[in-house]
Amino acid sequence: MTAHVFVDETKEKGYLVTAAALVPGDLASARRIVRGLIMANQRRIHFHKESDQRRKQILDVVVEIASEVTIYDGSAHARRRQRDACLVRLVADLAGSGVSMLVLEQDDSVLEADKKLLYRCVRDLGCHDTLVYRHHRAHEEPLLALPDAIAWCWHRGGHWKKRVEPLVTAVEVL
Secondary structure, three states: OOEEEEEEEEOOOOOEEEEEEEOHHHHHHHHHHHHHHOOOOOOOOOHHHOOHHHHHHHHHHHHHHOOEEEEEEOOOOOHHHHHHHHHHHHHHHHHOOOEEEEEEEOOOOOHHHHHHHHHHHHHHOOOOOOOEEEEEOOOOOHHHHHHHHHHHHHHHOHHHHHHHHHHEEEEEEO
């Protein structure tokens, strides 16, 4: 299955990378739906800043849109190695899976390191012709709201985690 994967991270109480996959045929519709949730005073949806009522509204949409989610837990690694460990495993998982696009939320503090790491990974795994990766700011790519919401719920636990558990197909503890 060809898919696009959207990735966000959570650094609070450990380190998680959440990867949400969508099929290309659903992207335009999904973007339109997520953009429709952005309020007039917002540039994007940032889940931790939303009220519980809005979170429930957003999750209703996330549950309908996100088809397959993997959570990578790099918490056991030293802080400076957590992101790299998660991204290396993520790319390895995607290399032979038919995923054609990897979209990460842009963090300028790690952008150059990400580019070097991802370049090396796709070359080493032989998927440089089939897997493209991009960094986008969350306001540029509305579908980055999906892993953001899922990661927040997973981390928060309780009824929030139960709400997104059916979407999570794997949790990879690294």
